[in-house]
Amino acid sequence: MGYSLYDWNQALQQRNEYVEDRLKDGSPIIAVSYEDGILMLTIRGTQRKLFDVYDRLMMGALGKQSDIESLRLAAVDVAHKEGFERSPDDVSIQRLVGFSLSPAVKRVYNDQQSIPLTFRAVFAEMSRSPETDHFFILGYEGEFRTQERFAVAAGTPYAEEQAEDVLREAAPATLDEALRAALQAWGTGRSRLSPTSGNGDDEEAREFDPLRDDRRGGDEGPTVSDDPAVAIREALKDKGVVEAAILSRNSARESKFRLLKERDLEAVLADYR
Amino acid sequence: MLNPIARGDFAALLNATSPATLGASAVPRRSADLTSGTSATPDNGLASEPIHGTTVIAVKYKDGVINVGDRRATGGFAIMYDQAEKVLPLDDYTLIAISGSFSRAMEIVRYLRHAFKFYERSQLQPMSLDGKLSELGRVIAGNVQAAMSGIGAVIPVLSTFDIDRDEGRIYFYDGGGARFETADFGAAGSGSTQIRGAFEYIAKTKGPFREMDRDTALREALTLLEIAADLDAATGGAGKILPLAKTITADGIEDVEPDAVRAIVREIVGNEPLAVGAAAGR
Numbered sequence: 001m002g003y004s005l006y007d008w009n010q011a012l013q014q015r016n017e018y019v020e021d022r023l024k025d026g027s028p029i030i031a032v033s034y035e036d037g038i039l040m041l042t043i044r045g046t047q048r049k050l051f052d053v054y055d056r057l058m059m060g061a062l063g064k065q066s067d068i069e070s071l072r073l074a075a076v077d078v079a080h081k082e083g084f085e086r087s088p089d090d091v092s093i094q095r096l097v098g099f100s101l102s103p104a105v106k107r108v109y110n111d112q113q114s115i116p117l118t119f120r121a122v123f124a125e126m127s128r129s130p131e132t133d134h135f136f137i138l139g140y141e142g143e144f145r146t147q148e149r150f151a152v153a154a155g156t157p158y159a160e161e162q163a164e165d166v167l168r169e170a171a172p173a174t175l176d177e178a179l180r181a182a183l184q185a186w187g188t189g190r191s192r193l194s195p196t197s198g199n200g201d202d203e204e205a206r207e208f209d210p211l212r213d214d215r216r217g218g219d220e221g222p223t224v225s226d227d228p229a230v231a232i233r234e235a236l237k238d239k240g241v242v243e244a245a246i247l248s249r250n251s252a253r254e255s256k257f258r259l260l261k262e263r264d265l266e267a268v269l270a271d272y273r
Numbered sequence: 274m275l276n277p278i279a280r281g282d283f284a285a286l287l288n289a290t291s292p293a294t295l296g297a298s299a300v301p302r303r304s305a306d307l308t309s310g311t312s313a314t315p316d317n318g319l320a321s322e323p324i325h326g327t328t329v330i331a332v333k334y335k336d337g338v339i340n341v342g343d344r345r346a347t348g349g350f351a352i353m354y355d356q357a358e359k360v361l362p363l364d365d366y367t368l369i370a371i372s373g374s375f376s377r378a379m380e381i382v383r384y385l386r387h388a389f390k391f392y393e394r395s396q397l398q399p400m401s402l403d404g405k406l407s408e409l410g411r412v413i414a415g416n417v418q419a420a421m422s423g424i425g426a427v428i429p430v431l432s433t434f435d436i437d438r439d440e441g442r443i444y445f446y447d448g449g450g451a452r453f454e455t456a457d458f459g460a461a462g463s464g465s466t467q468i469r470g471a472f473e474y475i476a477k478t479k480g481p482f483r484e485m486d487r488d489t490a491l492r493e494a495l496t497l498l499e500i501a502a503d504l505d506a507a508t509g510g511a512g513k514i515l516p517l518a519k520t521i522t523a524d525g526i527e528d529v530e531p532d533a534v535r536a537i538v539r540e541i542v543g544n545e546p547l548a549v550g551a552a553a554g555r
Contacts, residue, residue, distance in 0.1 A: 048397070051394075051397075052394050054394075073395060076391070076394045076395045077395070080387060080390070080391040080394070080395075083387065084384070084387045253365065254386075254390075255390065
């Protein structure tokens, strides 16, 4: 039996399903502009998810650790080669993602003999004002799209939309506002994977009443709620670490990237501990 | 495709032109040749090895290290530029003070900045101090060919703040890339030979530099710079343009406030030209 177009289509769908299945449980990456810079936030286990790429460029990704690492190394390499051979001013997110990374990712995706790179990444480039900041979201198939003001990479497209709504409404100005909005968006992206999440048919879900005030999780069994705050509390209880990084508009250093420390996050996390 | 920066292959990244130098022939040749072309082994009648027209000084003080540098860039007998920046940051805690070929030095600094940043971003940890010092040494060693052909020699003085030891450290390099750590001070350039003994005199009479506070150390360093300017034609004085002055402490690199530099310079340089000879009367 020959290899027909139907088989080819099947193979493609299977590959997509394989990757989407693995991305579904990933911890979302939230990126949002504020007055003095750009914030990227996520909750991670032991491995880092947010990285400095160039002076005004940072990235975050969910998915397979090794694929994220290859993407990161390629991005850093390309950016520095360009920055040295030409000038730091010539390193731009459009050329990095659109002309260098996307074709490479697509090549791997097209290769029938290997698994696609399993990731979903957000790239952020800071400019002089929040209106002109650039966000690029790159997918495992090599497709990318640009956004303004904020960007989310989460387990499913629906989760991304939900999280984006939170950010759109919040429109943060200060870093504190950005942290709060980003954390809430993370919880939303983590818990609302599909329109039916939180209303599942299993016993555990029915026992859980989102209107009850004494939510604690843990001894009440696994939570299948769509409440962002619950998702955040659960993640923190489960040894999750909030990883937050900023690109700072007013920094005197050449490299504007800074990983936020525990004490920078204390005030915002107090609500969830 | 290996990134040349990752390989540390500095030679592959340079192109060999050096229009403006910090004084390859800043001083007259012994044979009274008045042409102003670049000479292969410039000398000043005192030193017999090639020298580089500038003076840059690094001294420790109690909070870290202070660097001062003159502002003159010469080509032959012409002063090409009087606002040259010869003390440059390599990263948040490291300053490099350069003497020699200006264009080569700028390329070296640019390369090292990129190399350090690339390392930190790709390896997710900063390069160790020893690694950075070795990288600079390798770059200088790679430059030996150009240095020996008379263009492109660069002699740096590296200053840094060692967080682990909580003290400033100063290193100077020779033409072949060998690294020497100094106890208290370092200087490079044609003017540095003129003032070498004076550092020792100050340390012996006023105490080691590393125990001075910032303004005392700054005054000593600027005085030495002015003496070098008086004795070396290729070193600019502080009368017209303020010399460069930067500090490195546990908080990073800072420019010394122009007002502080100006106040000290005014006292050192003064404004009263001296009358000498018959006109001065007996």
